[in-house]
Amino acid sequence: MVAQAPSGKKPLPDMMTSIRIDKSGQVEIVDQLLLPHSVVWIPISTPEEAFEAIKSMKIRGAPAIASLAALSLKSSLSRSSLTNTFSSTQQVVDWVKEQCDYLQSSRPTAVNLSEAMNRIRAYLQNVSEGKEEIIEKVKEICQDVHEEDLERNMQMGKLGADWLFAKRGKGNKNKLKVVTVCNTGSLATSGYGTAIGVITALYEHDQLDTAYYAQTTPYHQGSRLTSLELTTLEIPACMICDTMLGSLFQHEDIDGVIVGADRVVKNGDTANKIGTYQAAVLAQRHNIPFMVVAPVTTIDLSLKTGADIHIEQRPSIEATQVRGLNTETGKLSVVRITPEGVGEGDKPWQRVYNPSFDVTPAELISCVVTEKGVAERKEGEKAIDVASIC
Numbered sequence: 001m002v003a004q005a006p007s008g009k010k011p012l013p014d015m016m017t018s019i020r021i022d023k024s025g026q027v028e029i030v031d032q033l034l035l036p037h038s039v040v041w042i043p044i045s046t047p048e049e050a051f052e053a054i055k056s057m058k059i060r061g062a063p064a065i066a067s068l069a070a071l072s073l074k075s076s077l078s079r080s081s082l083t084n085t086f087s088s089t090q091q092v093v094d095w096v097k098e099q100c101d102y103l104q105s106s107r108p109t110a111v112n113l114s115e116a117m118n119r120i121r122a123y124l125q126n127v128s129e130g131k132e133e134i135i136e137k138v139k140e141i142c143q144d145v146h147e148e149d150l151e152r153n154m155q156m157g158k159l160g161a162d163w164l165f166a167k168r169g170k171g172n173k174n175k176l177k178v179v180t181v182c183n184t185g186s187l188a189t190s191g192y193g194t195a196i197g198v199i200t201a202l203y204e205h206d207q208l209d210t211a212y213y214a215q216t217t218p219y220h221q222g223s224r225l226t227s228l229e230l231t232t233l234e235i236p237a238c239m240i241c242d243t244m245l246g247s248l249f250q251h252e253d254i255d256g257v258i259v260g261a262d263r264v265v266k267n268g269d270t271a272n273k274i275g276t277y278q279a280a281v282l283a284q285r286h287n288i289p290f291m292v293v294a295p296v297t298t299i300d301l302s303l304k305t306g307a308d309i310h311i312e313q314r315p316s317i318e319a320t321q322v323r324g325l326n327t328e329t330g331k332l333s334v335v336r337i338t339p340e341g342v343g344e345g346d347k348p349w350q351r352v353y354n355p356s357f358d359v360t361p362a363e364l365i366s367c368v369v370t371e372k373g374v375a376e377r378k379e380g381e382k383a384i385d386v387a388s389i390c
Contacts, residue, residue: 016228016232017186018032019067019071027075028043028044033323034332051105054106062107063153064187064190066116067149070116070120088131091131110263111297112295150191152296159371160291161205164202164289175207175208176255179258180211181222182273183225194294196226200233211230215241227239242275249288254286256288263303264294268377271309273357274358294370296390306359311357318354320338323335363377
């Protein structure tokens with residue numbers, strides 16, 4: 001896929017993607033656990049397969065997992081071996097609702113997933129059509145969930161880049177240095193990306209000096225996927241460990257921190273990949289704008305503050321082992337980085353604290369960007385009016 005840059009100046013290179021659909025309608029995802037050293041596509045045909053892929057983080061990124069969940073539901077409803085078993089409209093409705101509940105439970109923090117499932121549930125509330133019409137309509141909604149993402153990502157990229165450059169690109173400063181956390185590009189969305197979309201838009205306008213991307217937990221693939229994406233786009237970038245952010249902010253003139261989100265609640269508090277909160281604290285200490293970029297589907301006005309966000313604890317193994325390329329054998333290897341027994345029992349010395357996300361309070365966030373606009377936090381206030389950009 002070639003996407004036209006929002007600036008209209010030049011097309012982007014062929015974009016990577018985490019999801020593809022072949023001519024027969026088969027949905028496939030790239031196993032992100034094996035990236036960047038090995039590209040393996042695996043078929044996803046059922047909600048059960050989608051659930052496992054989301055839970056094990058073979059696919060990641062809030063928009064991407066919403067797309068996969070919806071497409072797996074569509075794939076199941078496209079099989080006559082299943083649909084022929086429905087003897088009534090109510091059976092169809094009950095089955096689809098059950099699958100929506102099941103798929104949503106695979107990643108409760110990611111509100112994009114619940115939003116996608118809720119779109120389907122809303123349609124099923126008062127249906128009067130026959131079972132064939134209901135099946136086709138649900139399939140249509142599922143396809144829309146996937147296809148709408150690319151266009152809104154490109155709009156967010158332009159809005160975010162324009163806001164940040166207007167904020168920092170003054171005087172003789174015509175190129176910015178920015179920092180991002182986790183992966184928010186084509187592999188985490190249906191294309192172009194959210195936070196990385198802003199970075200890409202800056203690059204297209206020749207307004208980017210360097211993009212620094214922070215490595216968080218040892219097992220987490222975010223920085224490696226970001227490295228792969230930025231390399232593919234030939235964007236000047238530099239990897240750092242999250243423990244080095246303070247030093248970076250002290251010694252480099254950083255113009256902005258740009259992150260994505262798994263959930264933004266009513267007051268602007270934001271859940272994102274672990275490590276985001278500390279980046280926000282350090283950014284405020286150094287007077288660096290901190291920007292959250294996420295589609296409207298990530299905004300959850302039903303929750304008042306970040307204290308209401310459910311945070312998942314990931315398996316201990318993700319903090320005790322790392323996967324990488326063995327340079328001697330040329331094969332992927334898994335290596336333990338902790339003493340034997342850590343993460344494998346309930347004794348005090350064996351325990352591992354491994355949350356998937358942390359919550360950044362709105363008072364540390366400069367603005368939230370969606371495809372509908374930019375909501376700035378006003379001077380002295382502790383909340384952001386995200387409802388204005390929904």
